[in-house]
Amino acid sequence: xxxxxxxxxxxxxxxxxxxxxxxxxxxxxxAALVLLIVxxxxxxxxxxxxxxxxxxxxxxxxxxxWNPVTEEFGALPFIYGTxxxxxxxxxxxxxxxxxxxxxxxxxxxAGLSNAxxxxxxxxxxxxxxIYGLLALLALVPLMRSYVEPFLKTTLGFxxxxxxxxxxxxxxxxxxxxxxxTFPFIISVSRESLLAVPREQREAALALGAxxxxxxxxxxxxxxxxxxxxxxxxxxxxxxxETMAVTMVIGNSPEIRASLLAPGNTIASVIAAExxxxxxVHVATLIELGLVLFCLTIIINAMARLLILxxxxxxxxxx
Amino acid sequence: xRLRWRKFVNALMLSSSGLCAVIAVSALFVILAxxxxxxxxxxxxxxxxxxxxxxGEEGGGLANAIVGSLQIVAIASLIGIPIGFIAGVYLxxxxxxxxxxxxxxxxxLLNGIPSIIVGILAWGLVVLPMxxxxxxxxxxxLAVMLIPIVTRQTEQxxxxxxxxxxxxxxxxxxxxxxxxxxxxxxxxxxxxxxxxILGVARIAGESAPLLxxxxxxxxxxxxxxxxxxxxxxIYYRAISPYDDWHRQAWAAGLVLITLVLVANxxxxxxxxxxxxxxxx
Numbered sequence: 001x002x003x004x005x006x007x008x009x010x011x012x013x014x015x016x017x018x019x020x021x022x023x024x025x026x027x028x029x030x031a032a033l034v035l036l037i038v039x040x041x042x043x044x045x046x047x048x049x050x051x052x053x054x055x056x057x058x059x060x061x062x063x064x065x066w067n068p069v070t071e072e073f074g075a076l077p078f079i080y081g082t083x084x085x086x087x088x089x090x091x092x093x094x095x096x097x098x099x100x101x102x103x104x105x106x107x108x109x110a111g112l113s114n115a116x117x118x119x120x121x122x123x124x125x126x127x128x129x130i131y132g133l134l135a136l137l138a139l140v141p142l143m144r145s146y147v148e149p150f151l152k153t154t155l156g157f158x159x160x161x162x163x164x165x166x167x168x169x170x171x172x173x174x175x176x177x178x179x180x181t182f183p184f185i186i187s188v189s190r191e192s193l194l195a196v197p198r199e200q201r202e203a204a205l206a207l208g209a210x211x212x213x214x215x216x217x218x219x220x221x222x223x224x225x226x227x228x229x230x231x232x233x234x235x236x237x238x239x240x241e242t243m244a245v246t247m248v249i250g251n252s253p254e255i256r257a258s259l260l261a262p263g264n265t266i267a268s269v270i271a272a273e274x275x276x277x278x279x280v281h282v283a284t285l286i287e288l289g290l291v292l293f294c295l296t297i298i299i300n301a302m303a304r305l306l307i308l309x310x311x312x313x314x315x316x317x318x
Numbered sequence: 319x320r321l322r323w324r325k326f327v328n329a330l331m332l333s334s335s336g337l338c339a340v341i342a343v344s345a346l347f348v349i350l351a352x353x354x355x356x357x358x359x360x361x362x363x364x365x366x367x368x369x370x371x372x373x374g375e376e377g378g379g380l381a382n383a384i385v386g387s388l389q390i391v392a393i394a395s396l397i398g399i400p401i402g403f404i405a406g407v408y409l410x411x412x413x414x415x416x417x418x419x420x421x422x423x424x425x426x427l428l429n430g431i432p433s434i435i436v437g438i439l440a441w442g443l444v445v446l447p448m449x450x451x452x453x454x455x456x457x458x459x460l461a462v463m464l465i466p467i468v469t470r471q472t473e474q475x476x477x478x479x480x481x482x483x484x485x486x487x488x489x490x491x492x493x494x495x496x497x498x499x500x501x502x503x504x505x506x507x508x509x510x511x512x513x514x515i516l517g518v519a520r521i522a523g524e525s526a527p528l529l530x531x532x533x534x535x536x537x538x539x540x541x542x543x544x545x546x547x548x549x550x551x552i553y554y555r556a557i558s559p560y561d562d563w564h565r566q567a568w569a570a571g572l573v574l575i576t577l578v579l580v581a582n583x584x585x586x587x588x589x590x591x592x593x594x595x596x597x598x
Contacts, residue, residue: 016493016496017493019493019495019496020493020494020495022495023494023495023498024412024494024495026404027404027405027407027408027411027412028408028412028417030400030401030404030405030408031404031405031408031409031417031418031421031469032421033401033405033465034401034405034421034424034425034428034465034466034469035420035421035424037428037462037465038424038427038428040439040443041428041431041435041436041439044438044439044442044443045435045438045439048438048442095338096338096341096342097338097342098338099334099335099337099338099339100335100338100339100341100342102335102338103332103335103336103338103339104339106335107332107335107336108339116339116343118586119343119346120342120343120346122346122579122582123342123345123346123349125516125519125520125578125582126349126523126575126578127522127523127524127525127549127574127575127578128523128525128526129523129525129549129550129552129553129556129571129574130349130353130523130552130571130574130575131349132552132553132556133552133556133567133568133571134349134352134353134571136556136557137356137556137564137567137568138352179345182342182345183342186342210324210325210327210328211328211332212327212328212331212332213324213328216331236430239432240430240431240432240433240434240435241432242432242433242434242526243525243526243549243553247553247556247557267432267434267526270434270438271434271526271529274437274438274441274529274530275529275530275533285438286438286442289434289435289438292432292434292435293431293432293435296430296431296432297427297430297431300426300427300430304426
């Protein structure tokens with residue numbers, strides 16, 4: 001009697017264990033799917049770009065020719081456009097973003113700070129085609145009639161601000177990218193500034209430093225890894241941004257020194273030409289995708305490492 | 319003298335940081351004002367009920383793009399949410415140190431990949447073998463974007479379920495999967511659902527991955543046909559030279575942004591504590 005009860009208990013226990021094993025296996029398979037997607041992605045990018053990689057070799061990265069008719073392709077104008085628009089965007093968005101993050105973490109009362117941060121983070125949730133729509137129909141006319149002529153008359157002695165003002169070009173794309181990246185910079189920088197221990201601030205203030213000196217000499221250096229991380233996060237977004245840039249950059253596969261000139265980026269040339277491309281042109285665009293993929297992975301990894309470094313540092317010293 | 323200078327710098331820099339914050343937040347209101355003004359002017363009933371008119375003709379609506387978007391996003395959610403959810407459960411509940419951290423890292427990596435590259439993937443996997451554009455291809459692209467978002471959000475919110483609940487149910491004799499299904503997931507469901515809503519709202523606004531997967535259509539699409547969607551329609555209408563099409567782009571922009579705002583604000587209200595925007 002007792003032994004059958006024990007056997008039954010043993011039976012139910014092993015049934016539960018089988019259930020657990022199955023559940024674990026199912027969960028494992030779905031988790032492996034995530035891994036599989038990335039593997040397939042890399043494999044497809046690699047094999048589908050084979051024709052272009054064999055035809056152009058490493059010279060692809062340094063060639064400036066882009067001629068779909070003769071099937072001569074080089075990536076440099078697009079790499080240049082991607083890098084230059086992202087850098088100019090960061091020049092605008094870093095001071096703005098870090099400044100706003102300082103206000104939100106050091107000056108604003110918690111309630112106001114949270115409300116404002118929510119509003120800024122909403123900007124990060126807006127679809128990029130919305131930014132493109134506003135940029136093309138509202139910002140471009142503004143840039144063409146006011147901002148660019150103004151830059152030409154005041155800073156025209158620099159090679160960056162010469163040539164006709166189309167409104168479409170590197171500069172407009174960079175302004176849009178700046179608006180799209182500062183939500184990331186503000187949100188992550190604010191978090192790392194908030195993670196700085198209170199004692200640091202109190203010690204500096206007690207020594208007679210002003211609020212600004214405390215912030216700039218003590219708090220910001222303490223949080224600097226997280227701020228760098230936020231910048232890399234913004235950079236990764238700027239490099240891969242497609243629609244908003246495609247709509248305002250002018251789509252011209254050339255390298256120009258002037259920021260007012262039309263250009264192109266890796267993501268926007270894929271968006272603009274992939275649909276109509278055939279043969280080697282397709283493989284070339286996929287190879288450009290591969291280049292962009294590698295770029296964003298490196299930048300994203302750096303961002304994550306930096307952000308991880310600060311948040312763990314902050315939590316270790318309460 | 320020196321002290322006065324320091325106080326001056328203090329006041330100057332602190333107020334300019336305030337100015338930065340004002341500029342950042344006003345960007346939101348400027349964007350919303352533009353969309354409300356231009357979109358509100360052009361939004362009418364026919365926008366929701368009529369098909370697009372032929373090129374250059376006045377009037378017509380984008381009913382097909384609205385239905386197309388719903389179709390594409392619905393199928394993408396059907397594919398992406400279960401996969402993302404179960405993968406998230408794995409990361410939170412069956413944490414085999416090494417493999418879980420590999421999956422976690424790849425999910426973040428997938429989350430950070432430019433959406434246009436996901437479009438290339440779906441093109442290679444669906445459009446190329448089928449030899450034509452289709453809503454299904456668009457859904458596959460959006461599902462690939464949705465999976466890592468749902469995975470990480472699910473993991474994050476399940477991890478917040480107190481350990482004592484898990485221990486309690488195990489102590490009562492529940493098996494592990496029973497504990498997950500009846501205790502952990504219900505306890506974390508509010509956050510998990512919010513994460514899913516935010517993820518769906520995010521993919522609903524994507525256009526780059528749809529450009530050469532679902533493509534576009536002036537008529538009703540279908541799962542197996544090229545299908546119009548709101549974001550792609552906004553792109554093509556905005557870059558066209560016609561004023562009437564620009565009006566439609568603004569109207570579509572207003573509809574899309576309303577959707578995104580409602581999802582985000584609802585998510586914020588549902589959760590007592592704030593959830594930050596999924597970061598690319």
